[in-house]
Amino acid sequence: MSADILSNQYDDVRPRQAIGPRQAIGLDVGGTKIAGAVITEHGDITDPLTVPTPTDSTSGVLHALLGLISQLRHRNPAVEALGVGAAGLVEWPRGYIRWAPNNSYRDLPLRELLAEETGLPVIVDNDANAATWAEARLGLGTTYDNIAFLTVGTGVGGGLLLDGQLYRGHSGLAAELGHLIVNPGGERCGCGNRGCLEAMASGTALERLGRAAVTAHPTSQLAQLAGGNPNNVTGHHILDATRSADPVARSLFDEIGYWLGVGIASLANIFELELVVIGGGLIETGDLLLRPATASLESFAFATTHRPVPSIRPGTFGSTAGVVGAAHLALTQSIHPIADQSALPGCSLTP
Numbered sequence: 370m371s372a373d374i375l376s377n378q379y380d381d382v383r384p385r386q387a388i389g390p391r392q393a394i395g396l397d398v399g400g401t402k403i404a405g406a407v408i409t410e411h412g413d414i415t416d417p418l419t420v421p422t423p424t425d426s427t428s429g430v431l432h433a434l435l436g437l438i439s440q441l442r443h444r445n446p447a448v449e450a451l452g453v454g455a456a457g458l459v460e461w462p463r464g465y466i467r468w469a470p471n472n473s474y475r476d477l478p479l480r481e482l483l484a485e486e487t488g489l490p491v492i493v494d495n496d497a498n499a500a501t502w503a504e505a506r507l508g509l510g511t512t513y514d515n516i517a518f519l520t521v522g523t524g525v526g527g528g529l530l531l532d533g534q535l536y537r538g539h540s541g542l543a544a545e546l547g548h549l550i551v552n553p554g555g556e557r558c559g560c561g562n563r564g565c566l567e568a569m570a571s572g573t574a575l576e577r578l579g580r581a582a583v584t585a586h587p588t589s590q591l592a593q594l595a596g597g598n599p600n601n602v603t604g605h606h607i608l609d610a611t612r613s614a615d616p617v618a619r620s621l622f623d624e625i626g627y628w629l630g631v632g633i634a635s636l637a638n639i640f641e642l643e644l645v646v647i648g649g650g651l652i653e654t655g656d657l658l659l660r661p662a663t664a665s666l667e668s669f670a671f672a673t674t675h676r677p678v679p680s681i682r683p684g685t686f687g688s689t690a691g692v693v694g695a696a697h698l699a700l701t702q703s704i705h706p707i708a709d710q711s712a713l714p715g716c717s718l719t720p
């Protein structure tokens with residue numbers, strides 16, 4: 370359902386001209402930082418704030434979240450809901466965080482705690498789901514109902530919009546697109562498996578390939594930038610060498626783009642996707658990544674003469690997608706009835 374339908378319902382009871390668009394706080398909890406802002410129902414961002422993610426304890430993370438919320442509410446008293454996108458395994462609709470590999474929190478009933486502390490309607494979802502929602506309902510995907518979103522950074526995350534709704538699986542833990550196996554027996558993934566998309570097509574994979582390239586091509590520009598030492602190679606070295614048209618550095622993008630396209634082809638074959646949106650730090654390289662990914666998708670997609678191949682496009686919101694999507698989910702979740710309303714006491718936004 371679109372934001373227009375939401376605003377029409379809203380206009381039935383409150384005159385829009387007098388109070389402006391609806392607003393919610395969006396928070397994006399990552400392994401290193403917590404980003405927050407106030408988001409309108411149209412996806413406009415105001416009052417962005419960022420703090421480091423406390424790494425010592427769960428209570429430290431909660432304290433930081435409540436501090437951000439307090440600041441944002443004080444300056445923006447019209448906010449009417451709170452949405453959190455959190456890294457890790459997050460149950461939906463409970464907003465219960467089971468585990469996150471890069472955060473200190475474990476078994477945390479975050480939605481319930483934040484609702485008690487703030488009195489606001491709250492949703493807590495996986496960060497990639499929140500970002501998917503932003504790109505699908507406020508970004509490039511607003512005219513499509515079947516979209517895959519992949520965030521390609523240090524790791525690979527993702528989400529699926531199927532038939533116009535986020536696909537969450539049985540308890541909210543679905544769509545771990547980074548752990549789609551694209552190369553059985555390939556590189557070791559952080560999850561313990563081999564050949565996951567994350568192991569083959571992430572920033573981590575790029576640096577691994579960069580180290581091998583420095584050894585294999587000691588006179589390349591990449592090797593010079595790294596001082597001839599494979600262990601010195603960083604993503605910045607690879608990007609700098611690529612900008613200088615170093616063919617060795619460019620070939621690294623050909624390889625991770627290839628694997629990205631392999632994964633996207635499987636997703637497209639299964640779900641008949643209309644659009645694939647790419648976010649995350651590596652998308653800043655644009656066609657360096659997208660061109661080989663598109664070629665690989667077209668090579669592996671099923672029956673391309675009889676059904677279209679989805680286009681692969683960079684996202685609209687960049688690093689703010691999680692914040693925007695979390696807030697927009699908070700504003701719209703009562704419009705999209707969830708499986709277990711009893712799990713969300715006081716959470717209905719319906720007037």
Ligand SMILES: [Zn+2]
Nearest residue numbers: 548558560565
């Ligand atoms: Zn994996």
